[in-house]
Amino acid sequence: MHPADTMGQTREGAQYGFAFLDEDAKRELRRSIFKAVCIPGNQVPYASREMPIARGFGTGGMQVTLALLGPDDTCKVIDQGADDSVNAANIRNFFALTCPGVTGTLRTEEASVIQTRHRIPELPLRADQILVFQVPYPDPLVVVEPNAAKRRRMHGRADYARLWVKLYEDMVAFDEITISHRYPTRINGHYIIDPSPIPRFDVPKLHQADCLYLFGAGREKRIYAVPPHTDAVPITFTDVPFAVESFRDKTTGKRHTCRRCGADDSFLDEFLDDDGARIFQCSDAAWCDMRLERLEAAE
Amino acid sequence: MKPILDVDNLTRIHGPGCPACLDVTGPAHDTNLCRHCGSVVAVADASLRLHKGEVLGIMGESGSGKSSLVKMLYFDDKPTSGRATFHDEGQAHELFSLNDAQQLRLRDTRMGMVYQNPSLGLNFDISAGGNIAERLLMSDELSYRVIREKATALLARTEVPPARMDELPRNFSGGMQQRVQIARALSTGAPLLLLDEVTTGLDLSVQARILDLIMELQEVTGVSMLVVTHDLGVVRHLTTRTIVMKHGRIIESGLTDQILEDPQAAYTQQLVSSAL
Ligand SMILES: Nc1ncnc2c1ncn2[C@@H]1O[C@H](COP(=O)(O)OP(=O)(O)O)[C@@H](O)[C@H]1O
Numbered sequence: 147m148h149p150a151d152t153m154g155q156t157r158e159g160a161q162y163g164f165a166f167l168d169e170d171a172k173r174e175l176r177r178s179i180f181k182a183v184c185i186p187g188n189q190v191p192y193a194s195r196e197m198p199i200a201r202g203f204g205t206g207g208m209q210v211t212l213a214l215l216g217p218d219d220t221c222k223v224i225d226q227g228a229d230d231s232v233n234a235a236n237i238r239n240f241f242a243l244t245c246p247g248v249t250g251t252l253r254t255e256e257a258s259v260i261q262t263r264h265r266i267p268e269l270p271l272r273a274d275q276i277l278v279f280q281v282p283y284p285d286p287l288v289v290v291e292p293n294a295a296k297r298r299r300m301h302g303r304a305d306y307a308r309l310w311v312k313l314y315e316d317m318v319a320f321d322e323i324t325i326s327h328r329y330p331t332r333i334n335g336h337y338i339i340d341p342s343p344i345p346r347f348d349v350p351k352l353h354q355a356d357c358l359y360l361f362g363a364g365r366e367k368r369i370y371a372v373p374p375h376t377d378a379v380p381i382t383f384t385d386v387p388f389a390v391e392s393f394r395d396k397t398t399g400k401r402h403t404c405r406r407c408g409a410d411d412s413f414l415d416e417f418l419d420d421d422g423a424r425i426f427q428c429s430d431a432a433w434c435d436m437r438l439e440r441l442e443a444a445e
Numbered sequence: 446m447k448p449i450l451d452v453d454n455l456t457r458i459h460g461p462g463c464p465a466c467l468d469v470t471g472p473a474h475d476t477n478l479c480r481h482c483g484s485v486v487a488v489a490d491a492s493l494r495l496h497k498g499e500v501l502g503i504m505g506e507s508g509s510g511k512s513s514l515v516k517m518l519y520f521d522d523k524p525t526s527g528r529a530t531f532h533d534e535g536q537a538h539e540l541f542s543l544n545d546a547q548q549l550r551l552r553d554t555r556m557g558m559v560y561q562n563p564s565l566g567l568n569f570d571i572s573a574g575g576n577i578a579e580r581l582l583m584s585d586e587l588s589y590r591v592i593r594e595k596a597t598a599l600l601a602r603t604e605v606p607p608a609r610m611d612e613l614p615r616n617f618s619g620g621m622q623q624r625v626q627i628a629r630a631l632s633t634g635a636p637l638l639l640l641d642e643v644t645t646g647l648d649l650s651v652q653a654r655i656l657d658l659i660m661e662l663q664e665v666t667g668v669s670m671l672v673v674t675h676d677l678g679v680v681r682h683l684t685t686r687t688i689v690m691k692h693g694r695i696i697e698s699g700l701t702d703q704i705l706e707d708p709q710a711a712y713t714q715q716l717v718s719s720a721l
Pocket residue numbers: 459477485486487505506507508509510511512513514
């Protein structure tokens with residue numbers, strides 16, 4: 147049984163209107179979201195509001211989510227694949243308090259809006275679902291160009307050679323591309339985005355998806371989008387294929403599996419058990435639970 | 446002979462400018478500073494033609510406007526007025542009518558620049574090979590193997606030891622840095638190179654080797670060059686034709702041999718005799 151915690155049944159303590167932000171702020175956010183959807187991958191500025199949590203803890207993602215939520219929505223919050231971390235719980239409680247009527251869920255398939263940090267759910271998202279990313283660093287060019295005005299012009303011209311030079315230097319030093327998170331990804335053949343700190347494993351899920359992906363950066367005040375059915379291609383060389391984490395055992399060559407649900411195709415977290423042995427488990431808790439349920443039902 | 450570059454009445458005034466600027470500056474007034482408005486007339490009404498495969502020298506004392514002229518052609522600076530036409534692959538590009546993206550596209554793929562100061566032409570935070578790779582990537586070469594092979598070959602051609610390819614150029618000698626800059630400038634097979642005082646400040650023996658290298662590469666590739674220098678040795682060594690600048694004006698132009706043997710302007714005579 148998965149008790150869906152119901153959000154915001156009372157208006158207790160809510161001296162703000164629905165979804166915390168005033169209507170003007172939400173309208174402005176929605177305008178920026180529309181713009182972001184119209185020009186896939188383009189970073190659209192917006193006036194980031196003060197939120198009751200510190201910037202850097204997902205205020206950008208929260209504002210996007212708050213601008214989307216209506217009383218009929220069902221909302222899920224993920225942090226590092228799980229719903230039960232302090233950060234995810236805080237954000238979920240905040241939505242519960244400020245969005246009366248919105249239902250909370252831990253189940254991916256039930257959610258209409260999912261706010262996430264670090265992961266894209268394993269369960270493919272549908273056309274009626276929106277995934278909102280909390281973004282710490284929205285501009286992939288920041289590592290090669292300190293000047294923001296120059297970066298904007300570079301994006302306009304799709305002048306990304308210097309990002310590839312980084313890959314070149316990586317290949318020279320390590321014989322492979324070592325970027326593990328925030329892998330620069332080209333959207334619809336033009337803009338390159340920082341897809342937030344998701345692992346490489348999740349990058350292919352951005353490509354030609356059924357759902358809408360929205361990215362919100364609070365500190366840098368930027369929103370960008372990967373709309374449904376849009377190309378999202380991690381940048382690489384023509385003769386160096388992009389590869390995701392394989393989770394293969396270095397000695398046996400066999401892929402590790404989840405010790406809970408047995409999944410052999412999910413993104414795995416690695417732990418040491420009490421005896422110091424390495425164990426692996428699905429990083430996406432909802433996916434793992436769903437598989438266990440199905441296995442139990444089949445027995 | 447076909448032209449590759451036509452420069453028409455190119456002018457660059459630093460400062461507010463006024464109607465008198467051009468009338469009260471130049472060799473006749475022995476200044477490039479307008480006494481009415483305080484502007485510096487760095488280049489005034491400069492016109493020249495560079496032919497395909499030609500090496501044209503631009504000489505003149507320090508402050509005469511040589512760097513200002515080539516900077517505009519490489520889009521490092523914008524002219525106050527004037528035109529330049531770059532004839533390339535059957536097209537005539539009006540350089541200063543192109544938009545930002547078109548200008549950078551030409552500059553990154555069809556022109557090369559070698560600066561006196563290597564830190565302007567190279568990124569010291571990436572390897573020598575990475576500096577070459579950047580230009581190749583700008584011209585849409587996306588195969589790692591091809592980039593690596595081309596960078597290796599280019600550096601070998603400019604006599605940078607292959608063992609140093611993956612080092613940062615900030616640790617190189619001045620001569621080696623210039624070799625990397627030259628390799629980078631040549632990397633895309635651009636038909637036009639702009640060289641601004643490339644040997645100034647280097648040891649004499651290093652200078653001679655780099656000039657020989659430039660000559661050799663020019664003969665092999667047939668690339669057209671504008672060679673800016675205040676050094677008559679460089680002009681004599683590299684160029685067939687030369688223009689002479691003073692206070693932003695072109696005061697003399699012709700075959701290098703003739704200019705060196707029989708300078709017309711008193712200023713050129715001074716330049717030539719002081720160097721002898
Ligand atoms: N950005 C600038 N602002 C003001 N004056 C400048 C600027 N750049 C160059 N100048 C002036 O323009 C003149 C020509 O400079 P430059 O083209 O560098 O000469 P050269 O390369 O022949 O030594 C000099 O008087 C110089 O001081």
